[in-house]
Amino acid sequence: MPDATPQATQAAKPAEKIGVLLANLGTPDDYSYWPMRRYLSEFLSDQRVIDYPKWKWQPLLQLVILSKRPFSSGAAYKSIWNHDKGESPLMTITKDQTAKMASAMAARYGDQVMVDFCMRYGNPSTKSKVRALVEAGCTKILFLPLYPQYAGATSGTANDAFFRALMDETWQPAARTVSAYFNHPSYIDALARSIETAYAKMENRPDILVCSYHGMPERYAQQGDPYSRQCHETTQLLRDRLGWADSQIISSFQSKFGPEEWLKPYTVDHVAELARQGKKSIAVVAPAFSADCIETLEEINEEIRESFDHAGGESFTYIPCLNDDDGHISALSAVVDENLKGWLG
Numbered sequence: 227m228p229d230a231t232p233q234a235t236q237a238a239k240p241a242e243k244i245g246v247l248l249a250n251l252g253t254p255d256d257y258s259y260w261p262m263r264r265y266l267s268e269f270l271s272d273q274r275v276i277d278y279p280k281w282k283w284q285p286l287l288q289l290v291i292l293s294k295r296p297f298s299s300g301a302a303y304k305s306i307w308n309h310d311k312g313e314s315p316l317m318t319i320t321k322d323q324t325a326k327m328a329s330a331m332a333a334r335y336g337d338q339v340m341v342d343f344c345m346r347y348g349n350p351s352t353k354s355k356v357r358a359l360v361e362a363g364c365t366k367i368l369f370l371p372l373y374p375q376y377a378g379a380t381s382g383t384a385n386d387a388f389f390r391a392l393m394d395e396t397w398q399p400a401a402r403t404v405s406a407y408f409n410h411p412s413y414i415d416a417l418a419r420s421i422e423t424a425y426a427k428m429e430n431r432p433d434i435l436v437c438s439y440h441g442m443p444e445r446y447a448q449q450g451d452p453y454s455r456q457c458h459e460t461t462q463l464l465r466d467r468l469g470w471a472d473s474q475i476i477s478s479f480q481s482k483f484g485p486e487e488w489l490k491p492y493t494v495d496h497v498a499e500l501a502r503q504g505k506k507s508i509a510v511v512a513p514a515f516s517a518d519c520i521e522t523l524e525e526i527n528e529e530i531r532e533s534f535d536h537a538g539g540e541s542f543t544y545i546p547c548l549n550d551d552d553g554h555i556s557a558l559s560a561v562v563d564e565n566l567k568g569w570l571g
C-alpha cells in the first residue's frame with residue numbers, strides 16, 4: 227500500500243512560489259485573414275475597448291468592419307512581421323522582456339519567484355498562464371499589465387481577465403495587481419535615457435520631441451478614465467527630468483478608430499502642422515507602449531512619418547520603445563520589488 231499520510235502528500239507538493247505575470251495586449255497569430263479576423267473580433271468585442279451596446283455594435287463589427295479590416299491590418303502587420311520567428315514584434319519583444327525579467331528576479335530572489343507573460347487577447351491566454359503558475363506551485367500571483375498609464379481599455383480589461391481566471395481556480399492563490407507606473411522615477415529615467423541616447427547619435431538636435439500616446443475616445447476621459455491625465459503627467463515629468471523648456475516637448479495622440487472625437491491633438495495631423503510651422507526636424511517617442519508594435523513600427527514610423535514629410539518636414543527620427551532595454555528591465559524590476567513587499571520570506 228502506498229503511504230498516504232498527510233506528510234507524504236505534502237512532501238509531493240512543489241515548494242510554494244510567487245508568480246509574476248506580465249500582461250500585454252495581444253497580437254494576431256498570423257497576418258492572414260482568419261487569424262487577423264479572430265484577433266480583431268475578440269479585441270473589438272471587448273466593451274472596455276468599444277463600449278457601444280452589443281446589439282448595435284456586433285452587427286456593424288461582424289458584418290462590415292471585420293469583412294475589410296483584417297485585410298488592411300493584415301497588410302500592415304505583414305510589413306513589420308518578424309518572419310524569422312513567425313510572430314509579430316510585440317510577441318517577440320514581450321518574450322524577450324519576460325526572459326530578462328526572469329533573470330532579474332532570479333538574481334534577487336532565487337527560485338522563489340517565477341516570471342511569465344500572458345496576453346489579454348489571443349495567445350497565450352491569461353487563463354492558461356494563471357493555471358500554469360498555480361500548477362507550478364505559485365500560491366501568490368502579482369499581475370503586471372505592461373501599460374505605464376492606466377486605461378480601462380488596457381490595464382482595466384487585463385485585470386478583468388486575471389480576475390476571471392482566478393474565478394476558475396479551486397484553490398485560489400493570493401493575488402495583487404500592479405497600479406499604473408506613469409510617474410515612477412525609474413520609468414521616467416529609463417525613458418529619458420532612451421531619448422538622451424537617441425539624441426546623442428544625431429548630427430543635429432531635433433526642433434521638438436513629440437510624445438505620441440495611443441489615443442482613446444474623449445468621451446472615456448469625460449467618464450472618468452485617468453489615461454489622458456496620466457499621459458500628460460508622464461510628458462511633464464519627462465520634460466522635468468530632461469531639463470528641457472516647455473516648447474521642446476509636446477504630447478499628442480494617435481491611432482484614432484471610428485467616427486467619435488478622440489483625445490487631441492492627433493499626432494498624424496499635428497506633425498504636419500509642425501512642419502508647416504517651420505519645425506523641419508522632429509523626433510517621436512511613444513511612452514505608452516512598453517514594446518514596439520504595429521502602432522509604433524507601422525503607424526508612427528510609416529504613416530505619421532509620411533504625413534510629416536508630405537507637409538515639408540525634412541528630418542523625422544522615431545525613438546524605439548523601451549522594449550527589453552536594461553533601463554526598462556530595471557524600472558519594471560523596481561516596480562515589481564515594491565509590489566512584492568510583505569510577500570517575500
Ligand SMILES: C=CC1=C(C)c2cc3[nH]c(cc4nc(cc5[nH]c(cc1n2)c(C)c5CCC(=O)O)C(CCC(=O)O)=C4C)c(C)c3C=C
Nearest residue numbers: 251252253275299316377379380440442483514519520521
Ligand atoms: C497603449 C495603450 C492603448 C490604448 C489606450 C488603446 C486603446 C484602444 N485601441 C483601440 C483600437 C486598436 N488598437 C490596436 C492595436 C494596439 N493597441 C495598443 C494599445 C492601446 N490601445 C497596442 C499595444 C496595439 C498593438 C498590438 C500589436 O499586435 O502590435 C488595433 C489593432 C491594429 C489595427 O488593426 O490597426 C486597434 C483596432 C481602441 C478602439 C481603443 C479604445 C480605447
Ligand SMILES: [Fe+2]
Nearest residue numbers: 440441481521
Ligand atoms: Fe489600441
Ligand SMILES: [Fe+2]
Nearest residue numbers: 481520521525
Ligand atoms: Fe494603428
